[in-house]
Amino acid sequence: MRNATLPLAQTPPKTKSELIESIYRIALEPQTYDTFMGHWDSFILDQIEKLTTLQADALALENTIDETEVENHFSIAMQLLEQAGRPETAPDDETARSRVPQLVFSSSGMLVWHNNAARTAFGIGHGAALDSFTLSDAHRGEVTDLLTGKSSARTVLARLTPANGGKPLPMAFQLSTASAQERLFVATQVRQSWPASTGTLLTSGFGLSASEIDICALLIDGQSLAEIALTRDSALGTVRTQMKKILHKTDCSGQVELVSLLHSTMRLAEQNASEPVPVSKIPDTVLNIQLHSRMMPVETFGDPGGTPVVFFHGMLDGNAMTDRLRQLLDERGFHLICPVRPSFGAAAPDDSGPIATAPARLARDIEILLDTTGAQRPILLGHMAGSVYAFAAAAHLGDRARGILTVSGGVPIVSASQFAAMSVRQRIVALTARYTPRVLPFVIRAGISQLDNEGERQFLHSLYQNSPDDLRAIGDPEIRDIILSGYHFTIEQGHRAFEIDSYQVVRDWSLVVEQSHQKIEMLYGIGDPVISIASVQDFQNRHADRTTLTALENTGQLVLYDRPQAVLAALERLRAL
Secondary structure, three states: OOOOOOOOOOOOHHHHHHHHHHHHHHHHOHHHHHHHHHHHHHHHHHHHOOOOOHHHHHHHHHHHHHHHOHHHHHHHHHHHHHHHOOOOOOOOOHHHHOOOOEEEEEOOOEEEEEOHHHHHHHOOOOOOEHHHOEOOHHHHHHHHHHHHOOOOOOEEEEEEEOOOOOOOEEEEEEEOOOOOOOOEEEEEEOOOOOOOHHHHHHHHHHOOOHHHHHHHHHHHOOOOHHHHHHHHOOOHHHHHHHHHHHHHHHOOOOHHHHHHHHHHHHHHHHHHOOOOOOHHHOOOEEEEEEOOOOEEEEEEEEOOOOEEEEEEOOOOOOOOOOHHHHHHHHHHOEEEEEEOOOOOOOOOOOOOOOHHHHHHHHHHHHHHHHHHHOOOOOEEEEEHHHHHHHHHHHHHHHHHOOEEEEEOOOOOOOOHHHHHOOOHHHHHHHHHHHHOOOOHHHHHHHHHHHHHOOOHHHHHHHHHOOOHHHHHHOOOHHHHHHHHHHHHHHHOOOOHHHHHHHHHHOOOOHHHHHHOOOOEEEEEEOOOOOOOHHHHHHHHHHOOOOEEEEEEOOOOOOHHHHOHHHHHHHHHHHHOO
């Protein structure tokens, strides 16, 4: 209901018109997302300025959106984004060519990891397996024999057909050394990669221009001069003239000798900048837990005989771990069991109930997980937004759970001041999810569009621009790569996963905390840009009889990756109970 004494302020016409313009502009220029978020922040803050309580303002603000008809513009722009779709191919530039498609399969043929280049090339969807790829019967048999141990070969070459039906890509299948517990196999595209430094070597060694280097790259891709002319929208005569100049500069007698020289140069470039599969992204084992109507992917890390820890990933991060954290899990005897929530990554959606019951439904899934794996009295670790689900599972499992650890985890939203303490980007999304949930899909979808259009680093910087500790942490290439892969893990199936979690984290979920009884360890960076240390301390005070808070200086939200020793120390305290 509206507050009778504090009427809503009217949005200034200029502010409203700027917002509407920025809404539509995103459909054409995805990199204007930050501009839109600034206009939306101004608009929504103006609308809630005179609202006093969370209980009274949600309906009032939604009514305001109806009255201003802004929601209609969001709806139309959302249709434009969906009609445009998500890009199926990566930009054809040197950076894109340097990305070699890589896949990781389990011995059962299930796809357990893939990079962005592979997703683009093969159109990979959730639940993909070897059977999802197009290859000859002979090659399929050879790969299957390698995976199942029936073949004595160390490497199998097979040609996989890309999603666009184009020329099959030669892929080398080999046993991975990344996992000590499970036989995993890496498939990497053979030879047709174009390492980023190849062009630099050709320029410094032979004086080739950027245009001539592009022709060389297309030649390596197997294109004829006529196809190169078509690709470059050039006349065939022009390409022939350029080819003569390339042969003269490289002192090659013909195209065959040139191709040989280019392959040698590419191998030299690969030695200087190889792109192995990041070990941190490959789990030790991958399970598929049969639920009532679907399968739940579960990834594990650490000592399989160690103390079980059920890990609940956050809203914008996945289950990837740094090498140091994996090492500590093994050394200290912990077995991290990481279920993938519905609609994230490769996990099937769960449409069996309303969005509000998602944590309770996942808690029942975790019970099935424990029954299936035989894990006894696990610690429940909630990372960031995953803390909601950790507490819900604790309430459902009772004495079957040993304790709760939240790492940079959310706390129930019980006052408007908690929104005000957030950094700008997180506050905008939180306010949208809390007050205007019908607009949230567009805000998320527009962010996905920015990510799809090479805006990863811009998106990352916008999240942490007010958190110097986190900016320092993502200066580590391993941490930055994990965070960026987490974004794609969240949006792999669209905006639904983010929408579900956003609904949970911006509401007062104190009830599930009250329904649980286990000891709680809380691990927080004082520089966290989302949850203020004051909010965490207030939560601790309300549950002082069972809560221990460890506040870490000189770190922010990325504690799990930045301070793994502190995470293991908290786990050991809970194990000792």
